[in-house]
Amino acid sequence: MHNIPTQHFLILAAALLAIGLAMVLIKKNAIMVLMGIELMLNAANINLVAFSRNDADQLQGQLLALFVLVIAAAEASIALAMVIKIFHHFKTIDLDELKELKG
């Protein structure tokens, strides 16, 4: 279990980052875009944890991944609250239809 080479984690994280980027670019629904951002944050976290395996007495990668997790939770709650507010105001969360700045 501890013999997995670091490259495999990095390739998995790169794939997850590419999928997240594709989701952010393709989807029109604001909630789906937020889930794509979560995927990209998770890809960064996998990289941090994978490199943290070589750092058994300090664990700096795992601690930074923990803080990234906290910030991701805060970001998700704020962004979903904004999505709900935007829906109440514009009656849509389609990102292409949100063109007005001063509503």
Place this chain on the structure above:
Amino acid sequence: MVSLICVAGVYVFAGADFLAIAHIMIYIGGILVLILFSIMLTRRNENPYPSSKNRAVWLSISVALSMFILLFTLILKFNYTTLANYSKPFITGSTIQLIGQLLMTKHLIAFELAGIVLMVALMGASWIATQHNEVEKIKKHA
């Protein structure tokens, strides 16, 4: 959403047991519920859901795929023996005790700041999502 939870399994394989459990708790207990509620609250009655049409699909897929290929070649070409910690031994056993000690000693300020940021963010989120005109209406009735 399943892939967000499966990341926890990858953490277990990387020897980060505490992080895997924290990830499962945050994503199932927090973010999954938040996303389900916001999907429920932003549903429209007239047409089912706006996510059926997408935009610039092939351009976006090619951008993402080219970025993946770039990262893939970089990862394969990188010389891992130049890393400073390369020869150190891997993590064996549980990391929970070490994470607890480090959070209470070396990373105490960052830990407290993360708590404050999370509290302010949750208060701000609940303030943003409140419908203030309805609150005024309720206050007038009372």
